[in-house]
Amino acid sequence: MTTVAEAVQLITAQAKSFGKEKISIDEAYNRVLAQPIIADRDYPPFNRATMDGYAVQAADFLEKGMNSLQVLENLFAGGVATQQVTSGTCIKIMTGAPVPQGADAVIRVEDTRQEGKTVYFTTTASRAGQNIAKQGEDARKNDILIPQNQWIDATVMGGMAVTGYAEVLVEKLPKVAIISTGNEVVQVGQEVQSHQIRDSNTYAIRSFFRHYQIQSPVTILAPDSKTALTEAIQSVLDTNILVLSGGVSKGDADYVPEVLQALGVQQIFHRIQIKPGAPLWFGTLPNGGAVFGLPGNPVSVQVACRLFIEPYLRTCFGTRLREPMLLPFLSQKPKKAKFDEYFPCKIVTEGAISGLVSLRNNSSGDIGATLGSDGIALHPHDTEMLIKDTPVQFFFW
Structure with a gap:
């Protein structure tokens, strides 16, 4: 049987890009960049005041010992000074405004007192460059501000907007189909008999894909029938990702592997050393x-x-995999299976230590086992007992 690590390697080896497309920045959140974001000019594009205050020549304080200056004008963000600062003068400036010519420092307004056109300074601390963000100190024109293959989160959205990207090239989303199988499975909203269950898997899988902005996969509910299953799979053979739930184990009605093979689907592996989920099937x-x-x-x-x-x-999107965290296990847990076991956990804090506690988990069919969990932790196959404070690998949902 295939190990978990081998399975991931075999799966990712089949990954390839779904293509690229240009979209509006308004649609780009949580997509994956397929191009670098390049600075279109220096940032800041000018020497910018970082404080409300007065733009001065530092030498007036350091060398000439002045404690008052004449105010030439007021300068707001978005404006440009009409006069040049010379010795003995200053310009009142607001945060974000371009520092006027002749000035090389900004003294914050809290260290001043203005009377008419004269400002008095209550500090002698002044140095060239004080409270000024220098042109190009954040990025130079043509610098790569954001590399490609990044998830577009709020910070990336801001970076694209400030550099003028109204449109951006992103990785295309895949066409996805979900087939939930079983005679006992009925659609949510329909009457359910005592021997039946509602189709929860379709909603769990569809919600997983929605996290990646894949909003409307094809969904099919198929009974345990070779004919019905064949028709369902044939209808979605043009998809990029097909996910089936049920019908892959060793039961008399587990037809999925047989039907897939008959339709020309190539098996990569079937069954892995894991609990829960050992019957997992993967192919192309x-x-x-x-x-x-x-x-x-x-x-x-x-x-x-x-x-x-x-x-x-x-891997298809060209982004890094999410690596597990290593967190202490705050209780005890005996081994339940000979394989690597993944079980739902919640992060809690005991005193100054944050760690994991396992949640109730009767079986892989327990409908409430993952409710309230933050993710899953690994109980390795070669560890009989997880004892308190044992470091374990933890995978956030």
Whole structure:
């Protein structure tokens, strides 16, 4: 059987870009940059006052011992001084305004007292460059301000806007299809019999993809029938990512692997050394797209999305994988399986220490096992007991 690490390696080896597209900056949040953001000019583009105060010549204080100056004019952000600062004069300046010619320091308004056109200074501390952001100190024209393959968060949005990118090249999003299988599964909103369950997996998987701005995947509910399953899969063979839940284990009605093979889907591996989710199936569509066959239990689906589908997506987008954190385990947990075991945890603080506590988890079919969790932790296959303060790998959802 394939190990978790081997499975991730095999999955990411199949990853490739879905293409690139240019979109408006208004649509770019949480997409992935497919181009670097280049500074279109120096930043700041001029020597800029960083304080409300007075633009002066530092030498008037350092060398000439002056404690009062004549105010030539008031200068606001967005304006330009009409006069030049000379010895014995100053210009009252607001934060963000260009420092006038002749001035080489700004003394903050809190250290002054103005009477008419004369300002008196209550400090003698002045040096060239004081309270001035110098032109180009943040970035020079043609510098790479933001490298490509970055997630566009609020900070990147601001960087694109300030450099004038009304449109930006981003990684295309994949076409995704989700097929939930099982005679016992009914759609949410329909009447459910005592022997049936509602289709939660479609919503969990769809919500996972929405985190990556993939908003409207095709969703199909298919019974345990080779004919129905074949028709469902045939209808979505042109997708980039196909995710099936259920039908991949060893039961008499687990037809997914057989049907996939009959439709020309190439198997990369089937079954991995993990709990929950050992029956995981992975392969490639005739068009090169990826197929993930997940076990039907809800915890298995959520774990598989985080550990296997996410690395595939992020590799396709050219971004780094999210590495686990190492946090102390604040209770005890005996080994339940011979494989690597991933279990839901919550981060709590005990005294000055933040660490993990496991949540109730009856089985991979426990509908409430992941509720209230912050992520999943790893109980390695070769560790019989997790004892208090044991460092464990933790994966945020």
